[in-house]
Amino acid sequence: MGRYHIVGRAGAGSLIVEFLFREVGVEYDISFPDPADVKRPDFHARNPLGRIPVLICPDGHQIFETLAIINHITTHFDGLAPPVGSAIHDRYCQFMALLATSLYPAYHRQHHSHYYAEAAAFDDMRAKAVAEQAVLYDYIEAELAPYICGEMLTAADFYLYMLSRWDFDKAGIRANRPKLDALLTELRSRPSVSDSLAAQPRRRSTG
Numbered sequence: 001m002g003r004y005h006i007v008g009r010a011g012a013g014s015l016i017v018e019f020l021f022r023e024v025g026v027e028y029d030i031s032f033p034d035p036a037d038v039k040r041p042d043f044h045a046r047n048p049l050g051r052i053p054v055l056i057c058p059d060g061h062q063i064f065e066t067l068a069i070i071n072h073i074t075t076h077f078d079g080l081a082p083p084v085g086s087a088i089h090d091r092y093c094q095f096m097a098l099l100a101t102s103l104y105p106a107y108h109r110q111h112h113s114h115y116y117a118e119a120a121a122f123d124d125m126r127a128k129a130v131a132e133q134a135v136l137y138d139y140i141e142a143e144l145a146p147y148i149c150g151e152m153l154t155a156a157d158f159y160l161y162m163l164s165r166w167d168f169d170k171a172g173i174r175a176n177r178p179k180l181d182a183l184l185t186e187l188r189s190r191p192s193v194s195d196s197l198a199a200q201p202r203r204r205s206t207g
């Protein structure tokens with residue numbers, strides 16, 4: 001069987017794919033094309049918005065959108081999601097959707113503001129994104145026990161950890177949120193995370 005190939009960017013959304021493959025012991029290849037190259041029309045066949053990550057599977061089919069890629073990994077490899085059909089799986093899906101459709105886009109608005117507004121509106125838009133994220137982080141803090149799915153560490157915790165890395169005030173999101181603080185510290189020390197981060201080409205982290 002061939003190997004998975006991740007099309008990624010240092011410190012960006014491809015991290016979750018690396019974290020999860022390392023967690024389940026799958027070897028993979030990864031390339032980090034120049035950001036300008038993923039905006040070229042030929043890359044749009046892989047992702048119409050020219051965004052990463054894209055996962056190329058061993059049989060050649062491709063997946064973009066982190067939620068879909070994570071679903072592929074948790075479907076094909078055990079241990080990263082609760083059993084399908086259980087109430088805790090519903091909770092897992094709910095958090096995955098919340099992270100993918102609310103927390104992630106709020107980081108995108110902060111790091112890629114030019115897609116959304118003229119420069120004069122950047123500060124206001126970024127402040128609103130941070131305020132929305134504060135509500136979400138408060139909710140997550142209240143729900144952690146100690147992981148998103150209770151005693152089971154799942155892909156959702158790794159996803160949350162990746163997103164938190166893009167915050168402009170990393171200490172701020174941990175302040176007064178002791179459960180979140182403990183979770184992020186634990187995740188950072190896992191070999192799957194620390195080894196992935198150590199292997200990133202040098203580049204600033206961004207969503």
Ligand SMILES: N[C@@H](CCC(=O)N[C@@H](CS)C(=O)NCC(=O)O)C(=O)O
Pocket residue numbers: 009012013014050051052053064065066067100104108112206207
């Ligand atoms: N909804 C997409 C978001 C992907 C995304 O925004 N990727 C970022 C890197 S983390 C990107 O390619 N940004 C460059 C751009 O938007 O031009 C997903 O979950 O995969």
